[in-house]
Amino acid sequence: MPRHATPPAPSDSVLKVSTLMFTRFLLHVFDARARRWAGGLAICALASLPVAASTKAADRPLGGIAAIVNEQLISIRDVTARLGLMRLDNQAATSARGQRRMAQRALTELIEEEIKLQEAKRLAMKVSSTDLTKAWQTIAQNNQLSVEDLRRKMADQNVDPATLTRRLRAEILWSRAVARKYLRLVQITDTEIDEAVALDEAARNEPRDRLSEIVLRRDRAKSLENLRRRAEELQRLLRDGASFADLARQYSEAPSAKAGGAVGWIPRGRLPALLETAVADLKIGEVSASLETPLGIQLLRLDDRQTDAAVNPLNDRVTLAQVFVPVSADTETAQATAEATAQRVTAVATSCADLRRLAKEINSPASPDLGTMAIGDLAPKLRQQVLPLAVNTPTAPITLPNGFMVLMVCAREAAAPPKPDRERIRARLREERLSAYARQYLIDLRQVATVDRRL
Template structure:
C-alpha cells in the first residue's frame, strides 16, 4: 500500500517520502526468515515503525511477510522477501491507519466476526480451525497477526459504508446514461477482470508506486497467485474478492486500462493476459483478463428490493414534541451495530415503542423519492438513517437487490454506479489519512 513520506532525522513528516529506509531491514528480515532463532528472539519486539500512536514491531513485519508469501504460493527466498517487503510495510501502515480511523469513528468489530472469517479461511483450505492455526504457526505466522489484519479490513469496510455511502446520490439521468452506453455497446467486447490497484497520494510518489507495482508483477510472473496478492496488497474494495471486479465493458474501465484492452482485442487468446503496470486515475493498475464475451442488449426492468422497516408511528396531527421524540429514538437506534436483516430484526425486539415490518419485495417505482434513492445506494444489511414519512419516522434495511426473471434492473445499475463512486471516495479517504499521518520508520 502506498504512502508518501520523507526521512527527516528519523521521523516522517506528513506528505513526504521515506520508503528508502525500508531497504535497511532487508538483511535483518532475510536473516530472521532464514532461521536465526536467537536473532528473532532478540529483535522481534524492536520497533519497525510508528504510525501516529501505534507501533509496528519487526515481528509484525516478519509475520506479514511470511503470510504474504504463503498465501501467494511463493517460495521463501531472499529475492522474494526483498521484492515483497516494501509492499508489506505499506500494507501494515495502511492497516494501522484504517484501524485508528475506525476506532475514532466508533466502528467496532466483534471477536465473533473475526473468528468466523478465520474459520472460513480454514474451511477454504480444507482444514479444521486447529489444523489451520498449526499450519500458520509452523510457517512463522501468528494467528493474532492474522486476526488484526482481518479486524482492520472489516472495520474499514464498515466505516466506508457508514460514513460515505449515505452521501451518494444516483439520479435517473445517470441510470439512463448508463443504459444508453450499454445499448450502444451491443456486440462489443465485455471483459471479466481482476485488478490490483496501488494509489498515488502525490505526483512525486509516482515512480515509487510504479516500482512497487512492478515488483508485484514480477511476483505474478514468477508464479504468485493473483487473487492472494490482490487480497493482500490491492488498495481498493475489490481486494476483499481477490481483485475480482466482475464483467465490464471497456468504456467502464479506467481510460488507461481501456486503451490496453482495445489494443489486445477480444479473442480467446487474451484470457489470462496481464496488463500493467498502467498509470490510471489515482494510481497504478495491474489487471488480469479472466474471460471475454460479447455484450448483449438485455431488457431492463424497474427492479425491486426486499425491505424490512422499523417504524415509530406518528398520527397526522402529531405534536412537535412527539415528532422530536420519535426522531430521537430512531436516530439512536440507527447507530446500532447490525449488518444483516436478521441482526436488525433481533435488535428491533428492544424497540418497544416501534413496530417492525417485513415489507417483502417492493417495486422501486412504488416508493417515495427519498426511499427510492436510499434503497438504490444503501449497503445491503446496514440500517439506513432515520427517515420521516407520512406514517412516522422509520429506519429501513435492504435485505437484497436480487433481480428476478434474469432481467437487468435499474436498481442493479444504480447499485453498480454507487459502488464505483464509493470506491473513488474510499480511495480519497485513505489517501487523506496517509497525508495527515505521522509515521516514523525506525529500521
C-alpha cells in the first residue's frame, strides 16, 4: 500500500468551514428524512453512547464476518444493525430480492465508513463528545423532540444506536479530512459567482419541473428484457400504492437513490427529447411510463411544477384598514346586530377613506389603520381573505371570538424577486467543488484498500 504524506495541520478557518459543511450535511440529510419517517425520526443523542471499536479479523470468529477492510472486521451483526437503521429511514425492502439488495447496500456503506475512519485515524483526527452532543441537540430541535424522546424512539424501533454513532462519527471526520486536503485548492472567483447568479435568475424566471427518478442501468450482465420486467414490477408496485421514494432507494442505480430518487428542479428544455415529452404530459404526483434510454430504463415522477417567475405572493406588502364591530353582549340578538352592521360596512365601503369614516360612525373601539405588512405575516385566517383581495375592495365580515372585522387593502406592493446572496452562492459553489474532491478522494482510498467482501 502506498505511503501518504501527512498534510499540514488545518488552520482555524479550515476547521470552521469543515464543521459548517458537516452541520449543513446533517441538517439537509436528517431534516429531509425526518419529514418522510412515519411516526417521527427515531434517532437518539449518541454523544453519551459508546462507539463499537473496529475489530481485527484475527480477534473474531470467521463465521460472523461480512467483510474485512485492511484487516478491520465488519460483522454480520454490524450489517444487521445498519439494516435496522435503513428500515427506520423508510427503506424496508418489499421482496426477498429487495432485502438482498438492501443488505448489500448496507455493507457497502459500512465498508466506505471504515475506509473513512481509517483515513481519519492516519491523520490523527478525533471527534469530541461536544461535537456529537451539539449535532444531536440540533437534530432533536429540528424534529421538535427532546434528546430523551429521540433516544426512546430509537429504542422502541430496536435500532442499535452504535450503528448511527458510527455513521455520524465517520461523516464528521470525513468532512474534516476533505477540508484539510482540498479546501486550500477551492477558490471561488467573483466571475464564477456572477455566472451562478445569472443561471439562478434565468432558472427562476422560466418554467421548470421538480422531478424524482428511478434508473435501471443497462450493462452486460443485464439484458434489456430483464430490465423491462423489473420496470413492469416497479410500475405494478407503484399502482398498488408503494412509495416512489422507497422504491428508488431499493432499486434505482443513480446517485439520487440515496435521496429517494429526488433530482430537484429542472428548467424546461434541458432534458433529452424523450424525457422532456414524457414529463410535459405528467400532472403533479404522476409517474411516467418506463422510458428506454441509452442509460437503461428510467421512471420519472413529477413532484412540482413552476410555470412562471418564482415570486411568492405571500411576500407582497399590503397597507390595510379595518372596521371592527364588537358584540355588545353574549346573546343571539347582539350577535345578529353586530353581524348586520359589519355587512353594511362591506356593502357601502368603496375606499379606505370610506372605511375610516364608517369606523368613526359606529364608534369602533379599534383603530382603523393596521399599517403595512407582508401578507405572509398575517394570521392564516386573515391571510386567506387578503391574498386575493384587490385594492379598495372590502372583505366579507370575518368572524372573530368577540365580534366581526371587515378588512380592506389600501395599497399593495408586489414582492420583488429575492436578491442573490453572493456569500451563500460562494458557499454553495465551494461545497459542490469539495463534494467532487471528496468523491475522488474516496475512490482513491478504495482503490488502494484491501477489501475482502464475504456477504
